[in-house]
Amino acid sequence: MDAEDEMMVYCPIFQKKIYDGDCYEIVHCGYGDIKKDMHPEIIDWNATIAICAKCRKN
Numbered sequence: 001m002d003a004e005d006e007m008m009v010y011c012p013i014f015q016k017k018i019y020d021g022d023c024y025e026i027v028h029c030g031y032g033d034i035k036k037d038m039h040p041e042i043i044d045w046n047a048t049i050a051i052c053a054k055c056r057k058n
Contacts, residue, residue: 007020
């Protein structure tokens, strides 16, 4: 496993592997700490927060 793979986590929202930093960013967008327009592809933030809470990779 190389260093890039170690920084990747499976995201149930996007249904693919993303960088763990992106995961952290999505969570903080959901809670309003970061502007939500950074991820315009996410429409239902309430559902996103619920999915992230179940995931626990953030």
